[in-house]
Amino acid sequence: MQHTGHATLSASEKLVVAAAGAAAPSVFNAQPWSFTFTDDGLEVRAESRDAALPTASAVRDVHLSCGAAVLNSRVALARLGHASRVSVLPDPGEPLLVARVHVTAGVPDASLDELYRWVDSRRTNRYPFRPERIPARVLTLLHDAARQEGATLRLLDGEPAYQRMLTSIRRATWTEEEAVRDDREARLSPDSGVSVIPPANLGPVPRRELPDDPPVRDMAEGLDVPGRGSAAFERHPDLAVLETADDGPGAWIGAGQALQRLLLEATGHGVVASFANQPLEDAWLRTEVAAGAAHHGHPQMVLRMGYATARPPAAPRRPLDEVVRYADA
Structure with missing residues (x-):
């Protein structure tokens, strides 16, 4: 215009x-x-x-x-x-x-x-993704979108970084403190006082069909939320870490701008995302994730990206x- x-x-x-x-x-x-x-x-x-x-x-x-x-x-x-x-x-x-x-x-x-x-x-999509991987040209556009806002999107496209992140996500889920679980339950209750995430936005309960948990965050882990159903999830989604050179409130705000810019870019190319930030909520695991950064940045978000099998409502x-x-x- x-x-x-x-x-x-x-x-x-x-x-x-x-x-x-x-x-x-x-x-x-x-x-x-x-x-x-x-x-x-x-x-x-x-x-x-x-x-x-x-x-x-x-x-x-x-x-x-x-x-x-x-x-x-x-x-x-x-x-x-x-x-x-x-x-x-x-x-x-x-x-x-x-x-x-x-x-x-x-x-x-x-x-x-x-x-x-x-x-x-744009939607945060907590449903299973289709098996195809995101083309390199699209991943490059998402990387460039983050860079325009001063952040780096580090794609975990090889071993051992990819498997290390999967392990960190699972470890953080298994060791989640009871107080954190109680907080999630309070937030997701209808009388919580904050905007409730409806079952259709939570997505289905991930099925544990193999020894390892799927790399998707169940926001209602361990809670009985009617109407969710269950589904098998993809085993190897595209994973990426959004990182900033600095840490602290200013860097976090910049990371939020970079995140939204790349999410809008992704939406335009049919790519959806959800977040797997469990490792970043644990101080020790966040340090471990940061140690893998190619440019020694500070991790702010972990993204699971792919092509949707279902579209949640707004x-x-x-x-x-x-x-x-x-x-x-």
């Missing part, structure tokens, strides 16, 4: 941007963000709806989720004909202010504009009036 030549948003444009931001993925579909519109753009804030963030992994997840929302807001602005500039963690005195997205005059980023069509189509979203604020209100 041609640029508008001004740096203000109309009321309808603000809703488009907010809806795109709110369509981003988030851990447990918690949607821990809010969007405040100002004279020159919007502010994205972390808005955890938990009483506390007890672990480093939980804090990292919130920043990653908000980073994905920032990317989606940039994509929507480009589609509306606006150029934008992002300031990450702009106010040291307000740590929950993740980013300011400034609307600027000029030509919007055409590569972001092209991704807008996939914002509502996960429920919070009403926009819960997440949108106006600076002059």
Whole structure:
């Protein structure tokens, strides 16, 4: 779309941007963000709806989720004909202010504009994948998408790295602490106070048909959730680790933007993904995963990617009036 030549948003444009931001993925579909519109753009804030963030992994997840929302807001602005500039963690005195997205005059980023069509189509897919592998040319495009946001998508396409990751995923699942299981059960209950993941979005229960568990994360592991059914999963999906050169809140926000950019790119090529972050939620295993990084980066996400056998519905979203604020209100 041609640029508008001004740096203000109309009321309808603000809703488009907010809806795109709110369509981003988030851990447990918690949607821990809010969007405040100002004279020159919007502010994205972390808005955890938990009483506390007890672990480093939980804090990292919130920043990653908000980073994905920032990317989606940039994509929507480009589609509306606006150029934008992002300031990450702009106010040291307000740590929950993740980013300011400034609307600027000029030509919007055409590569972001092209991704807008996939914002509502992207799904976290926890169903079995078809057996075919993702072509190298598509994997290269996903790698490039992450690199445009300052991150690296490390493809685990050979041994022993691939098998080592499978082992880490299984080990983290088997050794999950009881408190973590209790937290998952509380989050997935209908009266949890956060957006529940419906059975259709959880996907089927993985069948244990071989000695090794399939490399897919069952978000409701050990819980009796009616309506899920069961299915055999692929044994060797494409696995990748999203990494950043630095670690900490700023890097996590950048990783979230890189994640969403590559997920939108993937959606455009018919590729779906789910996440296998169990090893990253354990400090010792995260260090082990980091040790395998070719460029000594910090692992932020583990992705399972492939071609879907089923398409889940869109996960429920919070009403926009819960997440949108106006600076002059």
